[in-house]
Amino acid sequence: MMNQRRTLLKGTLAAGAAGIAASVGLLTPKAVLAAWPKAAFESKSVDAALSAALGSSSTSESGKIKLKAPDIAENGAVVPITVTSGISGTESISVLVAKNNQPLAANFKLGGDTEGYVSTRIKMGKTSDVVAVVKAGGKLFSTKKQVKVTIGGCGG
């Protein structure tokens, strides 16, 4: 990724994917340069991931964030979750699975008119807290819910 960034800054279109993507207008240059936060996604703990992704691991619990997730996941590979943030000025919503080897699953950066709402499906290695972190007004707020991951009885 770093090589591609340097190449773009030099003004030449690299043979790299980001270069090609930018040249066919798939990504704005801004998006291309907003490099994928590798350090955050490869962090082994929730705190380390938050520091790397959002600059701080200091969050305050907020009842204004609703995290909808099943009590018992039907299948740990596809766990549907929805985060709704009632905190005004929500700029981003991050989703972490505390007991995954690499807890950070997603960062959703929201535009000015975009509501504090995201829904997706995540992989969970085992029973764990799912943590939703909202960045608003420079501060971090969070909520969490434990989701149980079990082994079923009927295969086939």
Next chain:
Amino acid sequence: MAKSIKIRAKVKKGVATVKCLINHPMETGLRKDKKTGKKIPAKFIQEVNAEHNGKNVMTAQWSGAISKNPFVAFKFKGANSGDTIKISWVDNKGDSDSAEAKIK
């Protein structure tokens, strides 16, 4: 990799709800092929961008921990019926795709 993105976008009282289903293996790179015993190489979407009438409304940064054939839904204000929503993705291998849909 054409047509990997399905979009359903509706607007109600100025708020658009956009749902996307993307056909992508989202391999973490940690799974082993049961037959060969070798690790299946990582191939997962790293970034998804959503544009409303050309303006970015959401950027999602993902790891391989997002499920296969990923789903994402989000909402934004200021939308009208007939507006265009464009969804594009880029994965760690540099593959990409994009699709547009009209908001109903």
Next chain:
Amino acid sequence: MKKIITALSAVLIATTPMVSQATPDDDLKAFRDYFVKKFPNVPMHDFINGVYAIDPASREQWEAFEEFPSYEIFVDKGEEEFHKKFANGKSLADCFPNYKKGIRQNYPYFDSNTGKVVTLEGAINKCRTDNGEKPYKWKKGKITYVSGYLAYLSRGHKINVKVPDDERAMAAYTRGKKHFYAKRGQLNMACADCHYYYAGSKIRADILSPALGHVTGFPVYRNKWAGKSKTGDGMGTLHRRYGGCNKQVRAKPFKAQSDEYRALEYFHTYMSNGLEVNGPSQRK
């Protein structure tokens, strides 16, 4: 006294479906009565949703998936495949001229000419071989995309399997019925043990689905099968599931589209007559 006898015979019919004089419709009525009694809070039309009709917690998760289910990717693939031209210029669409009006609900049917039970998958592959094409594999992949597409177009139609006045048809139906209630495998269990007598009970962390409405959602997309597939293709046919269930009780599975499974499908689907097609559906 008459009331007691009637009540007693109703109970007997409900609990011992092997009454030899019963017609398929007698069986159907007894089957429905049994499940309505077992699950009094489930409206009849909801049985098509299997486990999700009887377990609110997993229903919520399932409804989240149904917002934009993964099987839609494969229905799209099915549409493409259905209209793709064979070497001879024809396509599957030519074999199923009424496909837009919904056809899934009429399968399986008994073909008086061949004396065999014809399943939708069987008809799809017959079309291919009749036109000089190789048949699809029976349990997963393209066959499921095409039957999924056809099921999708048939949604809402009521299952309408017929057992014509032909002793061969009745024989196939009866073979299927016997299979459903027969014990098999090292674990010595019948389909009926899990899905009739113990429907709604737990088997480790799973809840056993009722056999009423069992087949309306096929081919199914199973999260479990998707997990095994590199491309996240969780689609599978009814016979794929039959094989899996047989393995579960440590019985040797029959081949997909074998006489045994087709007979079983014939009986199994008849028991869902009157319920709406809702395939393809998402399951665990």
